[in-house]
Amino acid sequence: MSPSLDAYVLLSAALFAIGFFGVLVRRNTLVIFMCLELMLAAATLALVAFSRFNNTEDGDVFVFFILTVAAAEVAVGLAIIVALFRRKQTIQVDHLDSLKH
Amino acid sequence: MQQIAFTGLSVFSMVCALGVVLNKNAVNGAMCLLLCLAAIAGLFVELHAYLLAFILILVYAGAVVALFLFIIMLLDMQGGQRLRVKPMQGVAGVISAALLIVGLNLLAVRGRLESGPPVGGTVGSSLKLYSYQLFTTYLLPVQVMGFLLLVGMLGVIVISRRTGEREDSR
Numbered sequence: 001m002s003p004s005l006d007a008y009v010l011l012s013a014a015l016f017a018i019g020f021f022g023v024l025v026r027r028n029t030l031v032i033f034m035c036l037e038l039m040l041a042a043a044t045l046a047l048v049a050f051s052r053f054n055n056t057e058d059g060d061v062f063v064f065f066i067l068t069v070a071a072a073e074v075a076v077g078l079a080i081i082v083a084l085f086r087r088k089q090t091i092q093v094d095h096l097d098s099l100k101h
Numbered sequence: 102m103q104q105i106a107f108t109g110l111s112v113f114s115m116v117c118a119l120g121v122v123l124n125k126n127a128v129n130g131a132m133c134l135l136l137c138l139a140a141i142a143g144l145f146v147e148l149h150a151y152l153l154a155f156i157l158i159l160v161y162a163g164a165v166v167a168l169f170l171f172i173i174m175l176l177d178m179q180g181g182q183r184l185r186v187k188p189m190q191g192v193a194g195v196i197s198a199a200l201l202i203v204g205l206n207l208l209a210v211r212g213r214l215e216s217g218p219p220v221g222g223t224v225g226s227s228l229k230l231y232s233y234q235l236f237t238t239y240l241l242p243v244q245v246m247g248f249l250l251l252v253g254m255l256g257v258i259v260i261s262r263r264t265g266e267r268e269d270s271r
Contacts, residue, residue: 022122072253
């Protein structure tokens with residue numbers, strides 16, 4: 001017996017929720033970024049499951065694009081974090097309050 | 102058999118995801134992320150998306166997590182920062198956690214998505230269909246992705262150069 005589509009979607013939602021929880025509670029920019037990646041991976045899991053259970057390739061192709069965008073996003077995001085660290089000497093979000101008031 | 106593999110991989114991926122969120126040490130968090138992505142790649146294999154599983158391992162586990170580890174070591178972060186929650190943050194966290202739990206619960210209780218049994222082809226035919234779609238229906242998005250990667254590369258070069266110049270002038 002193979003797992004149903006509901007099981008895959010539920011697992012994907014749970015992984016997304018865990019990643020979202022991490023974005024909310026963590027104060028370290030790099031860890032927040034890792035949790036964002038986790039949310040993206042959870043979304044791709046749902047897309048692949050839908051694609052397989054509906055007998056279409058569109059979801060798979062979308063996951064391909066999502067992976068490409070994620071790679072570019074990680075490169076730019078990490079460059080920004082390094083630039084921020086050089087300027088402020090911290091990457092804790094509590095100390096990055098230049099835009100406040 | 103498939104059910105056992107699915108249960109094992111899903112439990113493993115959720116434990117590793119919790120490890121990413123709860124680990125004090127960022128290096129351990131990155132390692133947990135690596136394991137979680139490997140478990141997701143295993144789920145892709147179970148969904149017969151072999152190419153995507155391969156790309157996920159190659160791009161995420163090979164490049165992205167390695168990049169994360171490099172940056173963590175470069176910045177030499179102090180682990181174990183204590184969590185101080187302000188009142189507004191606490192309220193926002195509680196509300197969003199409640200929303201997430203309600204949503205997950207609804208999905209678990211009454212989520213009955215209509216779907217037939219999974220349809221699987223052989224690896225070769227699936228790959229051929231995949232590349233055919235990529236170069237016919239999705240030709241424009243492929244080119245846009247190429248442009249996006251170029252822009253991203255230029256952006257990274259510009260970001261890292263400007264800060265370097267300012268450090269020199271200081």
